[in-house]
Amino acid sequence: GVARSAWFPDVSLTASAGFASSELSDLFKWSARAWGVGALLSLPVFDGGRREAGVQNANAQWDAAAASYREQVLVAFRDVEDQLSALSLLADQANAQAQAVEWASRATVLSNARYRNGYVSQLELLDARRSELANRRQALQVRAAQYEATVGLIRALGGGWEAAARSAS
Incomplete structure (x- = not known):
């Protein structure tokens, strides 16, 4: 499960909200509010076989645990x-x-x-x-x-x- 998830893209969403002002007296006014939203998409392209080795390792560990059981x-x-x-x-x-x-x-x-x-x-x-x-x-x-x-x-x-x-x- 976890080893196979390395084949899928990673999606990250971030958001922030707050106040920003150059004057301290205007810092908490409604007009000084600020916000931001960001998205990140990371797609595995080339990893030198690390993901496939991870899947094979996980399968081998599962087979060993099943045989031991x-x-x-x-x-x-x-x-x-x-x-x-x-x-x-x-x-x-x-x-x-x-x-x-x-x-x-x-x-x-x-x-x-x-x-x-x-x-x-x-x-x-x-x-x-x-x-x-x-x-x-x-x-x-x-x-x-x-x-x-x-x-x-x-x-x-x-x-x-x-x-x-x-x-x-």
């Missing part, structure tokens, strides 16, 4: 898709881990009953408890990863923690 949009979409994919995979992992915790808990209950009845040693009971705790720890790690992916999704969508921090203080 497109890149940022694509990065944002990629980030959102990555976080959604991570959340989906982590949900599957959480379900599988919950099932593993349930089975390990049942195994611990059975091992405890077998230990009380004297069918197995304390070592087998401790091994069942260790397995259950390892599965519970893994379930908590998956849950923590889900929380991290949720925060990543919120950030990818343009959210942040700054507003909450400001409203709390």
Whole structure:
């Protein structure tokens, strides 16, 4: 827009009004009033290609800004898709881990009953408890990863923690 306007002529209009008198006593009399009007037309004829270079520069800057914008949009979409994919995979992992915790808990209950009845040693009971705790720890790690992916999704969508921090203080 601005670069293209260099191709058009510049038109300037000026006007002035006031009083003029050779005698100080006659300065503010109606007969001493003076005015003037002027017009100026400036037409670009030859500038050595400066105007065309300005237009090309403006177009190149616009193209660069548009490309940068497109890149940022694509990065944002990629980030959102990555976080959604991570959340989906982590949900599957959480379900599988919950099932593993349930089975390990049942195994611990059975091992405890077998230990009380004297069918197995304390070592087998401790091994069942260790397995259950390892599965519970893994379930908590998956849950923590889900929380991290949720925060990543919120950030990818343009959210942040700054507003909450400001409203709390």
